Amino acid sequence: MSRRIPWVEKYRPRRLSEVVNQEEAKKALLDWINDWEKGKPSKKAVMLVGPPGTGKTTLAYALANERGYEVLELNASDVRTGERIRQVMGGSMKMGSLFGFKGRIILFDEVDGLNVREDRGGLAAIVELIRESTWPIIMTANNPWDPKFRELRDEAEVIQLKPLDEDDILTILRRICNAEGIKCEEDALKLIAESSGGDVRAAINDLQAAAEGKKVLTKDDVTVTERAHQFDMFKILDKVFHARRFEEARSVTFLPSFDWESYYPWALDNIPSVYAKSVEAVSEALDNLSLSDVVRGRIMKTQEWELMPYMLELMTAGVALVRNKPALARFVRLTFPERIRLLAKTKEIRQMRDALINRLRTELHVSSSEVSLYYMPLLRLMATSDAFKKKLLERLMKIMGYSLESVEKTLGIEEVSAGGEGEGTKRGSTKRSRG
Ligand SMILES: Nc1ncnc2c1ncn2[C@@H]1O[C@H](COP(=O)(O)OP(=O)(O)OP(=O)(O)O)[C@@H](O)[C@H]1O
Numbered sequence: 068m069s070r071r072i073p074w075v076e077k078y079r080p081r082r083l084s085e086v087v088n089q090e091e092a093k094k095a096l097l098d099w100i101n102d103w104e105k106g107k108p109s110k111k112a113v114m115l116v117g118p119p120g121t122g123k124t125t126l127a128y129a130l131a132n133e134r135g136y137e138v139l140e141l142n143a144s145d146v147r148t149g150e151r152i153r154q155v156m157g158g159s160m161k162m163g164s165l166f167g168f169k170g171r172i173i174l175f176d177e178v179d180g181l182n183v184r185e186d187r188g189g190l191a192a193i194v195e196l197i198r199e200s201t202w203p204i205i206m207t208a209n210n211p212w213d214p215k216f217r218e219l220r221d222e223a224e225v226i227q228l229k230p231l232d233e234d235d236i237l238t239i240l241r242r243i244c245n246a247e248g249i250k251c252e253e254d255a256l257k258l259i260a261e262s263s264g265g266d267v268r269a270a271i272n273d274l275q276a277a278a279e280g281k282k283v284l285t286k287d288d289v290t291v292t293e294r295a296h297q298f299d300m301f302k303i304l305d306k307v308f309h310a311r312r313f314e315e316a317r318s319v320t321f322l323p324s325f326d327w328e329s330y331y332p333w334a335l336d337n338i339p340s341v342y343a344k345s346v347e348a349v350s351e352a353l354d355n356l357s358l359s360d361v362v363r364g365r366i367m368k369t370q371e372w373e374l375m376p377y378m379l380e381l382m383t384a385g386v387a388l389v390r391n392k393p394a395l396a397r398f399v400r401l402t403f404p405e406r407i408r409l410l411a412k413t414k415e416i417r418q419m420r421d422a423l424i425n426r427l428r429t430e431l432h433v434s435s436s437e438v439s440l441y442y443m444p445l446l447r448l449m450a451t452s453d454a455f456k457k458k459l460l461e462r463l464m465k466i467m468g469y470s471l472e473s474v475e476k477t478l479g480i481e482e483v484s485a486g487g488e489g490e491g492t493k494r495g496s497t498k499r500s501r502g
Pocket of ligand 1: 074075076078079080085086087088089117118119120121122123124125126177207208209231239267268271
């Protein structure tokens with residue numbers, strides 16, 4: 068009955084190309100190590116930041132493996148005693164080659180796990196380590212936005228990883244099922260992926276628990292634990308709405324499960340109903356939330372990550388501490404954000420549309436935005452004209468391998484003809500009657 072190798076380790080990608088959907092992070096990481104190798108890194112360290120189980124540690128190891136570095140992992144107590152540091156820092160880049168390595172990469176996993184209050188010395192030691200290091204340093208963190216980590220963040224290039232979506236996780240799960248020779252029903256994998264809340268480690272663990280030793284995995288075999296990304300979000304919002312003090316509201320941002328990208332639409336959709344009794348409160352909370360989005364935009368554009376605490380405070384304390392806040396019931400009713408629901412519903416069509424745009428972009432040698440702006444409306448128009456419709460739809464079906472219905476949906480011609488005549492009228496009106 069004993070578990071053999073955990074699948075999270077067995078199937079941990081060894082090469083960067085196997086790490087799913089973190090292309091921008093990979094590129095930034097490669098640029099950084101290339102600069103190191105040329106002897107002119109802009110920062111001696113990088114900090115890989117992202118939600119749990121999205122590939123931070125994996126990227127560090129894959130990079131080291133691919134570029135021939137030995138990984139030396141350090142933790143908080145190593146830093147405090149200082150001894151291991153001296154050991155690690157001794158020697159030069161050339162020394163590693165004795166053992167067949169090009170050099171060393173120092174990995175400091177989960178730096179935000181340091182208890183900054185009790186471990187002030189530890190933090191200062193890491194900063195010093197970075198300044199003096201002759202080796203590239205990689206740190207990982209889920210949530211390093213506490214102002215106390217500022218000095219550390221300043222020493223590093225912050226590389227943000229994306230939260231993974233269900234499709235990414237399905238890709239990884241299918242790969243494992245194939246490698247294990249297990250016939251996994253798609254529904255079973257979907258259930259696991261859905262409940263993982265974007266955490267690949269959680270999904271792989273659930274898969275192993277349900278499938279190990281089986282030849283076939285069905286939906287009935289899957290008893291996913293209440294991983295409850297959504298449940299967490301309910302708890303987080305509940306805490307924010309009930310908070311009476313600044314620190315209380317802001318404290319949610321230190322939870323490992325806090326993911327600001329998902330939090331935003333949740334807050335946006337729930338503020339009007341939770342504060343419904345006070346227009347002033349709704350307006351102020353939405354104002355602060357939108358300001359947080361302005362700050363987010365600035366961070367993304369200028370990479371000024373030190374603005375992050377302001378963004379987090381505006382989206383939490385800014386929502387909690389508003390004038391004329393109405394008295395709230397002990398349990399507020401929260402709803403699932405419409406935007407996320409809608410995005411999930413239209414995902415397939417959006418993907419097909421993106422694929423078509425991409426194809427046209429390469430054929431026509433123009434940018435994607437030009438295709439969306441000029442060529443897609445033209446195609447849509449042609450697809451509703453008797454002179455071109457048949458030929459155009461047939462060509463697109465052939466080129467893209469879509470069904471007729473998919474081509475129509477991709478071009479959005481239901482919407483166009485909804486206002487006009489023909490078969491679209493019927494479909495369009497059914498759609499509208501919902502609203
Ligand atoms: N993008 C990815 N592509 C392929 N596999 C992944 C990816 N992200 C995570 N995994 C798998 O999930 C496991 C956990 O990933 P990893 O340890 O890199 O997560 P992490 O982001 O460092 O999480 P934490 O912050 O909890 O330490 C890995 O063993 C790997 O098998």
